[in-house]
Amino acid sequence: MSKITAAITAVGAYVPDYVLTNQILETMVDTNDEWITTRTGIKERRILKGEGKGTSFLAIQAAKDLIAKKGIDPKDIELVIVATATPDMKAASTSAFTATQIGAVNAFSFDLEAACSSFLYGMSTAAKYIESGRYKNVLLIGADKNSSMINYEDRATCIIFGDGAGAVLFEPNEEGYGLQDEYLRSDGSGREFLQAKYGGSSYPTTVEALENKEQYVFQDGRTVFKNAVSNMADVAVKILERNNLTNNDISWLVAHQANKRIIDATASRMELDEDKVMMNIHKYGNTTSATLPLLLNDYESKLKKGDKLIFAAFGGGFTWGAIYLNWAYNS
Numbered sequence: 081m082s083k084i085t086a087a088i089t090a091v092g093a094y095v096p097d098y099v100l101t102n103q104i105l106e107t108m109v110d111t112n113d114e115w116i117t118t119r120t121g122i123k124e125r126r127i128l129k130g131e132g133k134g135t136s137f138l139a140i141q142a143a144k145d146l147i148a149k150k151g152i153d154p155k156d157i158e159l160v161i162v163a164t165a166t167p168d169m170k171a172a173s174t175s176a177f178t179a180t181q182i183g184a185v186n187a188f189s190f191d192l193e194a195a196c197s198s199f200l201y202g203m204s205t206a207a208k209y210i211e212s213g214r215y216k217n218v219l220l221i222g223a224d225k226n227s228s229m230i231n232y233e234d235r236a237t238c239i240i241f242g243d244g245a246g247a248v249l250f251e252p253n254e255e256g257y258g259l260q261d262e263y264l265r266s267d268g269s270g271r272e273f274l275q276a277k278y279g280g281s282s283y284p285t286t287v288e289a290l291e292n293k294e295q296y297v298f299q300d301g302r303t304v305f306k307n308a309v310s311n312m313a314d315v316a317v318k319i320l321e322r323n324n325l326t327n328n329d330i331s332w333l334v335a336h337q338a339n340k341r342i343i344d345a346t347a348s349r350m351e352l353d354e355d356k357v358m359m360n361i362h363k364y365g366n367t368t369s370a371t372l373p374l375l376l377n378d379y380e381s382k383l384k385k386g387d388k389l390i391f392a393a394f395g396g397g398f399t400w401g402a403i404y405l406n407w408a409y410n411s
């Protein structure tokens with residue numbers, strides 16, 4: 081029997097209706113469209129509105145989109161992983177709620193948190209369950225309601241983040257399509273540069289913390305930027321080299337959408353032409369765990385069976401890595 085690889089066989093996505101444009105942000109904080117566009121590439125982002133609607137709301141819509149497109153019976157899904165940095169609640173699994181709501185009643189489920197690398201690490205994790213031969217249908221969802229942890233008076237962060245979700249289905253493949261190689265890293269010395277300090281177990285929320293708005297995300301953008309540029313490019317080049325791939329072999333770079341300049345720098349180190357770089361940061365901003373599947377969803381019609389994709393991400397922690405995957409279907 082040939083080796084089992086883990087192939088992506090379907091994609092789905094969801095973004096909320098409300099569009100927060102650069103022009104609206106100009107009325108909220110001291111910023112302007114020109115600065116945001118040239119420094120980040122972002123024009124607008126989506127925000128989830130509505131009492132009690134959390135990350136699971138986004139995840140459920142993305143999963144339902146995939147299920148409808150692929151025409152699968154949710155009862156056949158065996159595992160649901162929700163990659164997220166913004167779970168609905170503490171202690172209760174967002175994935176369990178999501179799985180039940182989509183009718184994946186025979187699945188087990190868990191959340192996976194690695195900041196902006198959550199989906200990338202999730203791809204690695206989902207693939208292992210498939211490669212083991214024990215599971216045939218693994219649903220991986222990347223979803224984040226970033227607006228729940230953003231201070232809309234802080235121009236350093238509120239211009240960047242948006243809400244959204246994307247989902248992919250992993251299935252076994254015996255023709256060699258799917259995940260080929262991965263190089264995943266982390267470095268905890270980066271924690272202080274991107275974090276929401278209060279509200280976790282180290283620093284439970286206090287009245288004083290709330291008054292000082294310390295439950296919201298803080299980012300030392302310049303330090304994160306420097307680390308993102310060098311580390312994301314390093315791992316992308318490393319995965320090319322160790323798989324004997326050149327820029328000509330690569331069909332697409334699927335890079336975390338945090339800043340267009342970081343993506344451009346990674347593509348430049350890989351010597352990739354612009355037309356091989358998936359990009360949708362202008363529409364959605366940084367949706368944390370959702371950027372990679374939202375790219376796949378937007379570009380699905382252009383993807384061809386056998387295309388070689390390099391995924392790359394960098395995020396809080398720090399966490400980062402790259403994955404090499406062969407696309408398994410024509411849509």
Ligand code: UT7
Nearest residue numbers: 111112115119196235236239301302304305308338339395
């Ligand atoms: O996804 C997780 C990983 N996250 C990332 O990868 C994000 C990495 N960081 C970045 O993308 C960029 O650092 C930012 C977009 C956050 C900031 O861009 P930057 O080019 O690094 O700007 P900066 O923080 O160095 O600030 C430059 C100037 C400062 O003014 P002075 O000190 O030079 O007078 C800031 O106060 O720009 C100012 N500034 C702004 N001006 C207008 C900062 N934010 C804004 C703003 N509008 N929104």
